[in-house]
Amino acid sequence: YVLTQPPSVSVAPGTTASITCGGKNIGSKAVHWYQQKTGQAPVLVMYDDSDRPSGIPERFSGSNSGNTATLTISRVEAGDEADYYCQVWDSSSDHRIFGGGTKVTVL
Amino acid sequence: EVQLVESGGGLVKPGGSLRLSCATSGFTFSSYTISWVRQAPGRGLEWVSYISSGSDYVSYSDSVKGRFTISRDNSKKSSFLQMDSLRVEDTAVYFCARDAIPAVGATNPSDYWGQGTLVTVSS
Numbered sequence: 001y002v003l004t005q006p007p008s009v010s011v012a013p014g015t016t017a018s019i020t021c022g023g024k025n026i027g028s029k030a031v032h033w034y035q036q037k038t039g040q041a042p043v044l045v046m047y048d049d050s051d052r053p054s055g056i057p058e059r060f061s062g063s064n065s066g067n068t069a070t071l072t073i074s075r076v077e078a079g080d081e082a083d084y085y086c087q088v089w090d091s092s093s094d095h096r097i098f099g100g101g102t103k104v105t106v107l
Numbered sequence: 108e109v110q111l112v113e114s115g116g117g118l119v120k121p122g123g124s125l126r127l128s129c130a131t132s133g134f135t136f137s138s139y140t141i142s143w144v145r146q147a148p149g150r151g152l153e154w155v156s157y158i159s160s161g162s163d164y165v166s167y168s169d170s171v172k173g174r175f176t177i178s179r180d181n182s183k184k185s186s187f188l189q190m191d192s193l194r195v196e197d198t199a200v201y202f203c204a205r206d207a208i209p210a211v212g213a214t215n216p217s218d219y220w221g222q223g224t225l226v227t228v229s230s
Contacts, residue, residue, distance in 0.1 A: 032216035034152070041202060041220040042144075042152065053207075053218060085152050089214040094166045096142065096213070101151040 001090035003099035010105045017073040019102045021086030024067060029088040031069040033062060036101075037082045045084075046071055073104070081106045109133040109219045111203050116224030119193055127188040127224060129203030134219075136184035137161075138209035142217055143177060143188050145199035145226075155201070158186065159211050166213070171197075193228045200225050 004022040011017040021031060031049050034042035045056050049064040059074045073080055086099040115127040129141065142157040156167045156177040165177055176189040186203055201224055204217035 030214045036152070041222055042204075042217075043220075044207065044216050044218050047207065047216040047218075083151075087152075087154075087216070091213075093169075094213060095168060096154040096157065096166075098144075098152045098154055 001088070001093065001095070001097050003086055003088065003097055005084075005086060005099040005102045007100070008103045008105065010107055011073075011076045012107045013078060014075055017076050017080070017104055019071045019073075019084050019086075019104065021069040021071070021099050022067055023069075023088065026067055026069050026088065027065045029064075029090075031062070031064050032087045033071045034085045034087065035080075035082045036085065042085065076104075076106055078106050080104060109205070111205060111219055111221035113201060113203055113221045113224035116201065116226045118227045118229065120230055121193060121195055121228055123193050123228070124189070124191045125193065125226060127190065127201055127203075127226070129186040129188075129221060131184045131186075131205070134205070135209065136179075137181040140164075140206040140211065140215065141177075141179060141186040142204045142206070143186075144202045144204060144217075144220075145197075146202070146223070147196075147199040150199075153199070156188065157206075157213075160209070164211060164213075190226070193226075195228050198226060198228045 033046040046062040050062040143155040179186040204220040206215040207218035
């Protein structure tokens with residue numbers, strides 16, 4: 001099972017960043033999203049498609065339907081600059097799969 | 108405070124072995140699945156393996172199956188990754204991570220991660 005993410009997304013501060021994660025019938029799977037800043041461990045920012053862990057700002061939201069899951073960051077701030085990874089569990093292989101990651105650059 | 112601390116990384120020659128450890132504190136270790144995830148230099152995250160709370164369920168990525176062995180010692184609140192027949196392409200920072208939910212569930216996300224330990228495979 002393959003998850004496809006755009007390598008990069010550039011956004012201006014205060015605008016909205018949308019990060020997509022494509023996979024065959026991904027809408028039937030639970031998608032999780034991680035933020036990783038340079039030199040740091042990943043941080044869970046969204047789980048089960050659209051649930052935010054405690055401490056994650058409401059500016060972060062998620063959706064999942066069909067063949068695409070999306071992490072949306074509203075009112076982007078400089079501190080949101082990071083790599084973002086989607087992740088699912090593939091039942092056919094019993095493997096947890098990560099997408100290739102998307103680098104979000106705040107202009 | 109939940110903490111996971113990896114150790115055991117280092118420089119090893121191709122074909123060699125290393126055993127990584129993940130020492131934990133701040134939560135009931137015996138209730139949570141633990142995963143290992145790696146990241147090659149300049150690359151993305153790659154899931155390696157996971158082990159359920161009672162060691163009943165383990166799974167490995169195709170790239171390490173047959174060479175790596177995951178285990179845990181609930182009395183020591185630690186997980187281990189025995190890495191044999193190491194290859195140059197195994198060079199990466201290895202993270203251990205805790206499932207967010209204290210129940211067996213392959214779909215669970217990971218909510219706490221260690222800072223990682225670097226494994227370098229080179230002659």
